Amino acid sequence: MPPTLTFGRPDDFHVHFRQGEVAGHFARDAQDAGFARVLVMPNTLPPIDSAPALTEYRRQIEAAAPGLRALMTFKIRPGLDRQTLADLRSAGAVAGKLYPEGVTTHSEDGVRRLEDAWPVFAAMEDLDLVLCLHGEHPDAFSLDREAAFLGGLSSLRAAFPRLRMVLEHVSTAAGVDAVLSSGPLTAATLTAHHLLFTLDDMVGGKLDPHLFCKPLLKRPEDRTRLVEAALSGNPQFFFGSDSAPHSREHKEAALCSAGCYTMPVSLGLLLELFESRGALDRLEAFVSRFGAQFYGLEPNPGTLTFEKLPWKVPSLVHGVVPLKAGTTLSWSLKSLQGA
Ligand code: DOR
Ligand code: ZN
Numbered sequence: 001m002p003p004t005l006t007f008g009r010p011d012d013f014h015v016h017f018r019q020g021e022v023a024g025h026f027a028r029d030a031q032d033a034g035f036a037r038v039l040v041m042p043n044t045l046p047p048i049d050s051a052p053a054l055t056e057y058r059r060q061i062e063a064a065a066p067g068l069r070a071l072m073t074f075k076i077r078p079g080l081d082r083q084t085l086a087d088l089r090s091a092g093a094v095a096g097k098l099y100p101e102g103v104t105t106h107s108e109d110g111v112r113r114l115e116d117a118w119p120v121f122a123a124m125e126d127l128d129l130v131l132c133l134h135g136e137h138p139d140a141f142s143l144d145r146e147a148a149f150l151g152g153l154s155s156l157r158a159a160f161p162r163l164r165m166v167l168e169h170v171s172t173a174a175g176v177d178a179v180l181s182s183g184p185l186t187a188a189t190l191t192a193h194h195l196l197f198t199l200d201d202m203v204g205g206k207l208d209p210h211l212f213c214k215p216l217l218k219r220p221e222d223r224t225r226l227v228e229a230a231l232s233g234n235p236q237f238f239f240g241s242d243s244a245p246h247s248r249e250h251k252e253a254a255l256c257s258a259g260c261y262t263m264p265v266s267l268g269l270l271l272e273l274f275e276s277r278g279a280l281d282r283l284e285a286f287v288s289r290f291g292a293q294f295y296g297l298e299p300n301p302g303t304l305t306f307e308k309l310p311w312k313v314p315s316l317v318h319g320v321v322p323l324k325a326g327t328t329l330s331w332s333l334k335s336l337q338g339a
Pocket of ligand 2: 014041
């Protein structure tokens with residue numbers, strides 16, 4: 001019998017499902033991958049920034065994937081007033097997402113200066129809504145954008161001491177240190193791709209557009225710190241895939257879109273990583289407990305079992321090339337219990 005690993009049903013605290021018919025496909029992929037809950041990002045066109053839009057988007061997702069619970073976010077606009085924020089919360093929003101202007105997919109309408117959204121952050125603190133941060137400064141050089149944002153993170157921490165904040169898809173050692181020094185109401189999500197790859201994997205030989213994402217993959221020493229954070233057992237660091245599908249045509253193109261479609265492979269890749277570090281016993285907390293704890297949620301009922309059998313990653317999923325397409329991973333999903 002091949003070895004197996006069973007752990008509590010996981011959460012993915014950062015996903016993109018897009019919109020229209022494909023949103024249902026991508027939501028089902030999350031359910032099929034074994035996730036019980038997902039935090040759904042709001043950078044659709046138009047964005048999710050009102051209670052009716054949020055309610056309708058959740059309805060579409062949960063209709064397509066009835067076994068999946070969609071935790072919803074809204075896009076922060078400087079003009080969002082307290083009533084709209086209260087309505088979003090009543091509609092079930094758990095977090096608002098800050099996109100600085102122009103840093104990633106569909107962020108042209110993002111926030112130019114953090115101060116412009118100060119009243120929104122104040123209201124979110126009062127309403128106990130989590131602030132999810134795309135932590136990149138738009139004016140800095142691409143590789144320095146996260147580091148350039150960290151001053152903003154500490155200003156936010158000082159101005160809003162009760163606001164829970166998440167530095168999404170942390171990609172640098174400096175980002176890890178900033179989270180560590182900000183105390184327990186600041187957390188970070190870590191993606192599988194930032195844990196596994198560096199910039200050289202994308203551009204060191206031939207260009208691999210399927211590794212092009214924002215924030216960019218970084219230096220080996222950054223990746224080392226990210227892996228240490230993921231393995232540390234510190235509940236400030238938990239899993240959020242930033243699974244971000246773009247069609248093959250949009251990736252294998254001039255003006256390639258940023259985003260890695262990792263949903264089908266992220267748990268398998270994390271299993272391989274944690275196993276290679278002799279830390280399989282720490283995987284469950286990272287994917288199934290710390291995020292829920294930060295968001296004030298109970299752990300999911302039920303378990304997921306993987307077995308050590310080769311699994312070939314499909315070359316195309318709904319017109320999207322997933323990360324590690326066509327390669328073989330060493331663990332495969334065996335069963336899902338008690339969901
Ligand atoms: O690579 C990325 N893709 N990073 C993001 O922040 C957004 C995402 C997307 O929506 O495609
Ligand atoms: Zn994202």
